[in-house]
Amino acid sequence: MIVAEVVGRALAALGVDTVFGVVGSGNFRVTNALVDGGARFVAARHEAGAATMADAYARVSGKVGVVSVHQGPGLTNALTGLAEAARSGTPLVVLAGEATDPRSNFHIDQDALATAVGAVPMRVDDAGSAIETAVRAYATASRERRAVLLNLPLDVQGADAGPGPGTAPVLPALPERKTGTLARVWPDGGAEALAWMLTRSERPVFVAGRGARHARHRLEELADLVGALLATSAVAKGLFRGNPWDLDVSGGFASPLAARLIRDADVLVAWGCSLNAWTTRHGALIGPGTEVVQIDLDEESIAVHQRVSLGLVGDIPEVAAAVAGVLRPEGSRPSNPVPRGYRTPALADRIAAERAWRSVPYEDESGDGRIDPRTLTIALDDLLPDERIVATDSGNFMGFPAMFLDVPDENGFCFTQGFQAVGLGLATAIGAALARPDRLPVAALGDGGALMGIAELETVVRLGLPMVIVVYDDEAYGAEVHHFAGHRLDTVTFPPADLASIARGHGCAAVTVSAVPDLDGVAAWLKGPRDRPLLVHAKITREHGSWWLEEAFRGH
Ligand SMILES: Cc1ncc(C[n+]2csc(CCOP(=O)(O)OP(=O)(O)O)c2C)c(N)n1
Numbered sequence: 115m116i117v118a119e120v121v122g123r124a125l126a127a128l129g130v131d132t133v134f135g136v137v138g139s140g141n142f143r144v145t146n147a148l149v150d151g152g153a154r155f156v157a158a159r160h161e162a163g164a165a166t167m168a169d170a171y172a173r174v175s176g177k178v179g180v181v182s183v184h185q186g187p188g189l190t191n192a193l194t195g196l197a198e199a200a201r202s203g204t205p206l207v208v209l210a211g212e213a214t215d216p217r218s219n220f221h222i223d224q225d226a227l228a229t230a231v232g233a234v235p236m237r238v239d240d241a242g243s244a245i246e247t248a249v250r251a252y253a254t255a256s257r258e259r260r261a262v263l264l265n266l267p268l269d270v271q272g273a274d275a276g277p278g279p280g281t282a283p284v285l286p287a288l289p290e291r292k293t294g295t296l297a298r299v300w301p302d303g304g305a306e307a308l309a310w311m312l313t314r315s316e317r318p319v320f321v322a323g324r325g326a327r328h329a330r331h332r333l334e335e336l337a338d339l340v341g342a343l344l345a346t347s348a349v350a351k352g353l354f355r356g357n358p359w360d361l362d363v364s365g366g367f368a369s370p371l372a373a374r375l376i377r378d379a380d381v382l383v384a385w386g387c388s389l390n391a392w393t394t395r396h397g398a399l400i401g402p403g404t405e406v407v408q409i410d411l412d413e414e415s416i417a418v419h420q421r422v423s424l425g426l427v428g429d430i431p432e433v434a435a436a437v438a439g440v441l442r443p444e445g446s447r448p449s450n451p452v453p454r455g456y457r458t459p460a461l462a463d464r465i466a467a468e469r470a471w472r473s474v475p476y477e478d479e480s481g482d483g484r485i486d487p488r489t490l491t492i493a494l495d496d497l498l499p500d501e502r503i504v505a506t507d508s509g510n511f512m513g514f515p516a517m518f519l520d521v522p523d524e525n526g527f528c529f530t531q532g533f534q535a536v537g538l539g540l541a542t543a544i545g546a547a548l549a550r551p552d553r554l555p556v557a558a559l560g561d562g563g564a565l566m567g568i569a570e571l572e573t574v575v576r577l578g579l580p581m582v583i584v585v586y587d588d589e590a591y592g593a594e595v596h597h598f599a600g601h602r603l604d605t606v607t608f609p610p611a612d613l614a615s616i617a618r619g620h621g622c623a624a625v626t627v628s629a630v631p632d633l634d635g636v637a638a639w640l641k642g643p644r645d646r647p648l649l650v651h652a653k654i655t656r657e658h659g660s661w662w663l664e665e666a667f668r669g670h
């Protein structure tokens with residue numbers, strides 16, 4: 115086998131079951147070797163789409179995402195998706211050909227590109243170390259949650275690497291993860307200190323982030339013990355679905371009641387959650403009297419965005435169990451009455467009545483051939499089956515799906531917004547859909563993001579995904595329109611585009627929605643056979659900017 119084949123076979127043997135990419139001469143052999151090793155290849159139409167699909171696939175499946183691209187422009191095209199994955203801590207391996215000869219048209223400094231977007235550059239230097247390097251790249255991605263660029267120099271790829279890993283290869287063991295031990299870093303006696311704070315707390319709130327998506331049970335157990343309310347960051351939306359004390363998302367998308375309860379917390383515990391500007395509304399959700407505690411696997415993530423009184427390093431379920439153990443040693447019954455914390459029957463009633471955004475009264479502004487995006491999204495929430503997986507693009511519109519579409523659990527919402535790039539939403543929905551084929555994929559896009567990422571519409575059709583693509587069309591880069599109200603806006607507004615016809619041209623079903631009755635077309639599609647995707651071209655009202663975006667702009 116040549117080096118490229120050995121690398122592909124080794125990754126397949128490590129368990130890579132899906133690889134996304136755009137194939138050129140520099141990644142042809144490695145991609146086919148992955149397929150020969152049993153992986154599925156998903157051809158994207160643009161490398162940014164491929165990288166984003168792999169990112170979303172990794173987020174939802176819990177596996178390492180793998181992308182395969184051509185040298186030079188294949189990699190530069192992938193960069194936005196790679197940046198998103200890198201800053202969001204997605205385990206990802208990008209396999210890229212590499213033209214090391216400076217006279218080649220394709221030559222660029224690929225290491226510098228990777229480093230610039232926060233990815234880890236690696237290189238297969240020779241035949242002898244090819245398998246070991248492939249394993250190291252995979253291990254770095256999976257164990258350290260990094261995005262890795264594995265460069266495959268063209269002059270090394272073709273070298274003879276012997277018989278390869280074989281069909282039942284014995285691969286070097288992956289290095290042990292250096293985590294999982296509870297370190298009490300600040301101050302000493304962390305679990306006891308947190309237990310003590312929670313016992314005294316009258317209004318504790320837990321906010322769970324991406325690093326706590328595997329910890330629902332342990333966090334609920336501890337929250338029950340201390341009477342805490344539960345919330346998540348946007349990327350963990352759905353984690354506590356069904357819990358009567360769940361406030362849903364903390365931050366810009368929080369309902370008024372949730373925001374008030376979070377701000378009034380006396381102790382706010384962030385579990386695997388960075389407490390960034392989105393999650394805290396630029397700090398506005400941290401009340402003046404709130405003590406903040408942060409628990410994270412990475413010490414370096416603690417106190418980056420917020421001043422904290424206590425930081426603990428450890429795996430979230432393990433820390434939660436340790437704190438619960440302090441409060442109620444194994445097997446013993448609580449000798450004191452369990453603190454009620456925030457939980458009163460009256461508050462339970464209020465949360466049940468007011469937690470959801472759809473319970474907040476508003477004036478429906480639909481009319482003149484345009485539908486109010488709130489009315490649209492509430493109607494879609496009623497129509498779409500509960501078993502759904504929602505992906506959103508970036509823009510003024512994005513709060514509507516985030517706030518009004520309910521999701522079944524933490525795997526029901528895929529939010530690739532760490533880099534806040536417009537145009538990744540459709541590819542996100544594709545990657546998520548492939549990871550959860552049992553769920554109805556819903557892509558929520560603005561008209562700007564839809565047209566930027568439209569290359570992947572053919573991919574949705576080709577893969578036969580039964581996806582609902584909702585385009586919130588305001589014929590503008592609405593985020594900019596509302597940000598710069600009062601300025602000349604012809605640089606950010608557009609004439610109407612017939613997105614329904616464009617979608618039909620790609621092989622989708624499509625409905626144009628300008629009033630609620632038009633949604634009958636969605637109901638009809640849902641009845642089946644759902645043999646092609648449905649694009650819902652929603653002509654939305656556009657008089658106001660969304661207030662969550664105003665929050666976001668404060669950081670610009
Ligand atoms: C790749 C990229 N280009 C530009 C921007 C700046 N930007 C942020 S939101 C936005 C408008 C998006 O328009 P659309 O998808 O129609 O959503 P809307 O804001 O209209 O709801 C732009 C251009 C960005 N965040 N990312």
Ligand SMILES: [Mg+2]
Binds near residue numbers: 509591
């Ligand atoms: Mg728009």
